[in-house]
Amino acid sequence: AQSVTQPDIHITVSEGASLELRCNYSYGATPYLFWYVQSPGQGLQLLLKYFSGDTLVQGIKGFEAEFKRSQSSFNLRKPSVHWSDAAEYFCAVERDAGNMLTFGGGTRLMVKP
Amino acid sequence: EPEVTQTPSHQVTQMGQEVILRCVPISNHLYFYWYRQILGQKVEFLVSFYNNEISEKSEIFDDQFSVERPDGSNFTLKIRSTKLEDSAMYFCASRVTIYEQYFGPGTRLTVT
Numbered sequence: 001a002q003s004v005t006q007p008d009i010h011i012t013v014s015e016g017a018s019l020e021l022r023c024n025y026s027y028g029a030t031p032y033l034f035w036y037v038q039s040p041g042q043g044l045q046l047l048l049k050y051f052s053g054d055t056l057v058q059g060i061k062g063f064e065a066e067f068k069r070s071q072s073s074f075n076l077r078k079p080s081v082h083w084s085d086a087a088e089y090f091c092a093v094e095r096d097a098g099n100m101l102t103f104g105g106g107t108r109l110m111v112k113p
Numbered sequence: 114e115p116e117v118t119q120t121p122s123h124q125v126t127q128m129g130q131e132v133i134l135r136c137v138p139i140s141n142h143l144y145f146y147w148y149r150q151i152l153g154q155k156v157e158f159l160v161s162f163y164n165n166e167i168s169e170k171s172e173i174f175d176d177q178f179s180v181e182r183p184d185g186s187n188f189t190l191k192i193r194s195t196k197l198e199d200s201a202m203y204f205c206a207s208r209v210t211i212y213e214q215y216f217g218p219g220t221r222l223t224v225t
Contacts, residue, residue: 043217043218044204044216046213090156100158100169101156101158105155106155
């Protein structure tokens with residue numbers, strides 16, 4: 001069965017600083033990969049996804065993620081964090097198209113002024 | 114932009130009672146899902162539903178749980194006899210085909 005690990009439970013960055021959130025997955029083949037964001041009291045919003053092709057994918061709100069097959073990683077990055085980015089971020093994988101998502105434990109991002 | 118909606122936003126119930134959580138998926142979507150998130154834990158898959166039947170379910174989705182699409186718009190999750198450990202945020206999601214799932218805002222279920 002596939003699994004997803006987000007090693008950082010909490011991360012605090014200063015506004016304007018760069019951000020990288022780590023995600024590692026365990027699966028025999030290349031899964032479909034996603035990053036979702038959850039603001040307090042809100043549902044899960046899709047930031048970006050990787051299905052195939054270019055390993056650097058762009059998402060909404062200035063986020064990007066890079067798929068590295070050799071490291072089984074799909075890290076999320078943003079060059080300059082805004083206070084409104086404070087939220088919980090979830091990495092998720094999908095075994096095959098149309099299947100259920102397996103989520104990581106989430107990383108809670110705090111942004112210092 | 115179309116979105117998945119869920120009602121109620123918060124449900125409080127007593128242990129042993131039945132609850133029905135309601136979802137209205139995006140209108141042209143064909144695949145429907147329920148997930149739950151116990152406070153402080155990761156989001157977990159419960160069940161997927163396609164073509165009016167369950168296509169996959171997790172170990173969590175035991176005989177106490179059921180899903181239904183009673184009409185062309187609603188998708189419901191029923192818990193027959195709630196337990197304290199059913200307290201969680203329940204998310205509905207839908208997708209049109211093989212692309213991303215769209216999530217609703219969730220229903221917070223509190224079992225007392």
